Amino acid sequence: MKVLITGAASNIGFSTAISLAKLDNYVYLTVHHEYEIEKVLEKVKELKLENNIECFKLDITLESDRKKIRDLDIDCLVNNAAIGIGGSMVEIPIDLMKENFEVNVFSTLRLTQIYLAHLIAEGKSGKVVFMSSIAGIIPISFLGSYCATKASLIMIATNLRKEVRLLNKDIKVKLIEPGIYNTGFNDIMIENKLERKNTYFNDLESITLKQKKLFELIGHDNLESITRKIVEAVLDDSNKLLYRAPLSQVIMTKLYMLLFK
Numbered sequence: 001m002k003v004l005i006t007g008a009a010s011n012i013g014f015s016t017a018i019s020l021a022k023l024d025n026y027v028y029l030t031v032h033h034e035y036e037i038e039k040v041l042e043k044v045k046e047l048k049l050e051n052n053i054e055c056f057k058l059d060i061t062l063e064s065d066r067k068k069i070r071d072l073d074i075d076c077l078v079n080n081a082a083i084g085i086g087g088s089m090v091e092i093p094i095d096l097m098k099e100n101f102e103v104n105v106f107s108t109l110r111l112t113q114i115y116l117a118h119l120i121a122e123g124k125s126g127k128v129v130f131m132s133s134i135a136g137i138i139p140i141s142f143l144g145s146y147c148a149t150k151a152s153l154i155m156i157a158t159n160l161r162k163e164v165r166l167l168n169k170d171i172k173v174k175l176i177e178p179g180i181y182n183t184g185f186n187d188i189m190i191e192n193k194l195e196r197k198n199t200y201f202n203d204l205e206s207i208t209l210k211q212k213k214l215f216e217l218i219g220h221d222n223l224e225s226i227t228r229k230i231v232e233a234v235l236d237d238s239n240k241l242l243y244r245a246p247l248s249q250v251i252m253t254k255l256y257m258l259l260f261k
């Protein structure tokens with residue numbers, strides 16, 4: 001298969017790209033910034049995967065970059081790129097929340113629509129994978145903006161899946177809901193609210209510290225379980241929508257839904 005992954009310079013996106021390439025798929029490993037390419041290609045060479053991986057810059061918020069995928073032959077688009085902006089719903093600046101939605105939701109959907117247009121025009125089959133999160137199901141205080149973007153992706157993926165069926169096209173939609181993994185992504189999101197000086201919450205620093213410790217405690221260091229799920233979703237031609245990992249947090253999420261939803 002030919003698979004394009006966004007935001008794949010490191011962590012979950014990178015490990016997914018490597019796993020897919022090792023299974024002899026061809027991966028367009030795309031990165032947010034130009035400067036990330038050299039380091040990525042070094043790692044790819046070390047792993048002797050240069051024949052299976054092509055790396056280029058794709059900032060999903062830029063139309064000029066999104067256009068790059070128009071002429072590519074892609075069997076599966078993995079929408080992995082995201083940012084997390086922390087802060088309470090009481091006071092988070094709306095412009096920051098817009099930025100969070102611009103990356104995680106609107107740019108992701110814009111890129112997906114370019115891919116879908118290509119599939120529809122060429123009468124080709126294809127697959128779209130969306131990276132949501134358990135944060136799209138379970139509300140997490142002070143991470144409401146990120147939670148809202150991931151909840152939106154659940155609805156977008158679910159609606160898209162229904163709608164492409166009406167087109168009678170072989171286009172599969174997959175939704176990944178990872179639990180907490182210690183990639184550094186969550187730390188940045190938990191901490192970046194402290195950069196804003198004015199807050200109604202006098203103890204914001206200690207709240208932040210506690211939340212960081214809790215995430216570290218629950219979070220998984222090893223990305224194998226989530227990488228395996230994403231690879232499964234990419235390769236799975238069934239109509240299955242939802243893929244979750246790790247198991248401990250899947251159980252926790254199910255308990256939450258049973259008790260509170």
Ligand SMILES: NC(=O)c1ccc[n+]([C@@H]2O[C@H](COP(=O)([O-])OP(=O)(O)OC[C@H]3O[C@@H](n4cnc5c(N)ncnc54)[C@H](OP(=O)(O)O)[C@@H]3O)[C@@H](O)[C@H]2O)c1
Pocket residue numbers: 006007008009010011012013031032033036058059060061079080081082083103131132133134177178179180181182183184185186
């Ligand atoms: N880690 C977790 O606990 C967890 C849990 C649930 C879901 N997820 C989701 O899993 C995905 C990967 O997260 P991760 O933990 O592996 O962290 P990560 O490495 O920080 O992944 C996010 C990637 O998105 C890139 N990115 C940000 N803005 C972009 C843009 N405009 N265009 C292209 N790429 C952009 C980042 O690039 P730069 O760093 O260069 O800006 C980064 O490479 C994300 O969708 C995240 O929401 C993570």
